Amino acid sequence: MTGFLASIKNIEEAKKIIDAKVDIVDLKNVDDGALGFVGLDIINKAKKTLQHHKISVTLGNNPNPNNSNTISILSKIVNKEIEYIKIGLFDKNMIDEHKVLLQKFSFAQTKPICVLFADKTFDLNILEEIINMGYQGIMIDTVNKNSKSLTEILKPSEIKKFVSITKKNKTLCGLSGSLKISDINNLKRFNPDFLGFRGQLCSNQADRSEINLNLLKKVSSAINSSII
Helix, strand or coil: CCEEEEEECCHHHHHHCCCCCCCEEEECECCCCCCECCCHHHHHHHHHHCCCCEEEEECCCCCCCCCHHHHHHHHHHCCCCCCEEEEECCCHHHHHHHHHHHHCCCCCCCEEEEEEECCCCCCHHHHHHHHHCCCCEEEEECCCCCCCCHHHHCCHHHHHHHHHHHHHCCCEEEECCCCCHHHHHHHHCCCCCEEEECHHHECCCCCCCCECHHHHHHHHHHHHCCCC
8 A cells, every 4th residue: 555755844844744644754854955854853853743653854965875964863863763764866876885874874673765866866777786785665756846747757667667676675665756646546556655745735836835734635635545
């Protein structure tokens, strides 16, 4: 069954969605690139507010994840009531640095998720390498939030193959990247583990500034509908 990941940016939004049907609450600084880091203060407060939700955290936009700042952040949040951490593969030449970073931590209770970008680094040929280095999940996103969506960039056959490879390797897989509510039924047919949303949840989808609870409920209902 496909789950619903919703990206939020602060505690006010956490309080707004506390009773909503969201499978994974993704903490992300939406004003700082594709995977902006919200900060430890918001993470700690969100954990207290969203005690009945699974939480994911994005770790920033540095092409080289094996840097002192990311290492410091990871040391403070890994295995501490954070279910998922999302690390972006912004540059395929940095794969070895991803491998080195993952070897520095024991991910007993927190799953590291590699984020590929449909408009930048998506490549079916590197999926198994990513899995073998220690990532427990892979998701597709987009870098440019004001351009084409995932479904406009990738062919249905590519999305289907992505899900098939990850499922074959018993790895979590997610699809996101400026998705619209009209994309949900088509993407659910591929049976990804979750679909991720931000812009579609906001009253102003262009600036993605504030979540609209009614829109969030519509997306949640569409994902949880048995009709595909």
